[in-house]
Amino acid sequence: MKLKEIADIFSGIYAKDIPNGEVACLQVKDLLVPSPETVSSRTERTKKTDGYLLKRGDVLFAGKGTTYLCKLFEWDFPAVPSTTLYSMRLKSDLVTPEYLCWYLNHPSIVATVKASQVGSATPLVRKPTLESLEIIVPSREKQRLVVELAALQKHESEILNAIAEKRMQLINQILINGLK
DSSP, rough: OOOHHHHEEEEEOOOOOOOOEEEEOOOOOOGGSSGGTTSSSOOOOHHHHHHHHHOTTOOOEEEEEEOOOOOOEEEEEEEETTTTEEEEEEESTTHHHHHHHHHSSSSSHHHHHHHHOOOOSSOOOOHHHHTTOOOOOEEEEHHHHHHHHHHHHHHHHHHHHHHHHHHHHHHHHOOOOTTT
């Protein structure tokens, strides 16, 4: 299925930065931290921003730049996507937001998107490019299993990285102790 058949895709909003504003204006960099509401710029709530407010389960996609990222909006604070992001809201329960996010982050899809970007200084993914992406839609059970396996794979990677760091610290300590 094409992505446009699965989800409505919206461009982000340009919102003036208001330091004490009640609405977070999310950028790509904000999605790389565990608590984006603590680092994002803020803006005031208006009729304009109300039309862009994100809901839990919306999928955010980096549309500008070289950070190829898709992230699920799973927080409970008022936020809007900046112009560097597309937001996607699923049209039905045929696809889970978690699966769609995993799928759009898959290396083969990232390569497809990267190949279709335009511009050189700040590459841009055009909305029609996203809309025409082919999405493989397995059963909901297979989607759940894929997402679960991907989470386990990520956790394994984090554990292996922590082990490598501890191993390096231990070897460095052994080496320094051997010099004494």
